[in-house]
Amino acid sequence: NTSISKVLRRPIEFTLFFSGSLISMDDSHLREAIRELFSNKLGPKTLELLTDRIVELTTQERRMTTDTTRQDIAGLISGKGAQYVTIWESSGN
Numbered sequence: 001n002t003s004i005s006k007v008l009r010r011p012i013e014f015t016l017f018f019s020g021s022l023i024s025m026d027d028s029h030l031r032e033a034i035r036e037l038f039s040n041k042l043g044p045k046t047l048e049l050l051t052d053r054i055v056e057l058t059t060q061e062r063r064m065t066t067d068t069t070r071q072d073i074a075g076l077i078s079g080k081g082a083q084y085v086t087i088w089e090s091s092g093n
Contacts (some may be wrong), residue, residue: 018058027055 022033034051042050 016054018054018061023058023061025058027059030055030058 022030025033031051034054035047038047038050
């Protein structure tokens with residue numbers, strides 16, 4: 001198991017914020033977007049490790065969001081959750 005820090009031979013920290021359409025992309029499109037963003041800044045091995053990690057994290061994020069939504073709906077229906085729910089429609093902005 002190789003980490004990005006081992007490949008670079010130094011610790012690395014950075015923060016990426018992904019939201020909206022990036023999180024909802026399927027894995028192949030997300031991989032393509034990451035390559036577009038970082039391919040001219042990182043070596044192939046580092047880029048592969050970074051891409052794998054980001055895809056893994058976005059998959060977890062999608063799963064947690066879906067699970068939370070299901071739990072909220074189940075709680076509302078069963079009466080064991082909140083007494084109310086807020087519903088809104090995104091305008092895409």
